[in-house]
Amino acid sequence: MSLTRIHNLSISLDGFATGEPQSLEAPFGHAGQRLHEWMFATRFWDAGGTAGVDDAFAVRHEDGIGAEIMGAHKFGPPGWQDDPGWTGWWGPNPPFHTPTFVLTHHPRPSLEMEGGTTFHFLAASPAAALQEARAAAGGQDVRIGGGPSVVRDFVAAGLVDHMHLVQVPIVLGRGVRVWDGLEGLEDDYAVEAVSSPSGVTHLTFTRTGPGRGDPS
C-alpha cells in the first residue's frame, strides 16, 4: 500500500518550522539556516559529512518515494506566482526526481525539469491532491514536503501515515508553527524520540489505526 510520509521536517523547541518574514534572500526568515544545520553536517547532504544517528534518519527521506506534495511557500518566495520565469529554489535539477505537486491558488502549466522532477501546480483539497499524487507515484509512497501549513493540513485531515520531525534546540519565537490545531495528535500515533549527540531530537509518529486517507 502506498503510504503518505513526512521526513526531516525541522522545528524549533517552540514548534516553528520556519521563521519570518520569508523572502528571496531569506527563505526561512529570521531562522536563517539554523533549523537545518544538523542535516548539512550529515553524509546525506555532503559526502564528507557524518554517518551517525542524524544521517541514518536523514536518508530515509528518499526511500520508496514516488511523488512529493509541497506548499506554494516552499516552492518560492512571496510573489513567485507573478514571475513566469520562477522554477523553484533548486536550479535546473531539483532534488525531488519524481512528480512534484505544488499546491497553489495560482496554478500554471506543468514544468518538466532535469533529473526526473516535473512540477505540477494545483488547487485542490489535501485528499484530492493526495489522490493525484498517488496516481503519479507508480505504487510508491507520497512525501508531504512542507512547509508547515501544508503539513498541518494533511495531518489534520488524517492523511499522514508516518512523520519524522527533527526538534532543534533553538527558540524562534515567531514564524509558522506546525502544531497549531493538532491537539491530541498523539492519540492517533505511536510516538518515539531519539536524542542525537548533535543536540537534535528525532521524533517519529507512526499511525496506529487506519488513516482517513486510506483508499482501501
Ligand SMILES: NC(=O)c1ccc[n+]([C@@H]2O[C@H](COP(=O)([O-])OP(=O)(O)OC[C@H]3O[C@@H](n4cnc5c(N)ncnc54)[C@H](OP(=O)(O)O)[C@@H]3O)[C@@H](O)[C@H]2O)c1
Ligand atoms: N523546517 C523545515 O524542514 C521546512 C520544510 C519545508 C519548508 N520549510 C519552510 O516553510 C516555509 C513555507 O511554509 P508555509 O507554512 O509558510 O507555507 P506552505 O505550507 O509551503 O504553503 C502554504 C501555501 O500553499 C498554498 N496552498 C496550501 N494548500 C492549498 C490548497 N489546498 N489549494 C491551493 N493552494 C494551497 C497557499 O498559497 P497561495 O494561496 O499563495 O497559493 C498556502 O498559503 C518556507 O519558509 C520554507 O522554506 C521548512
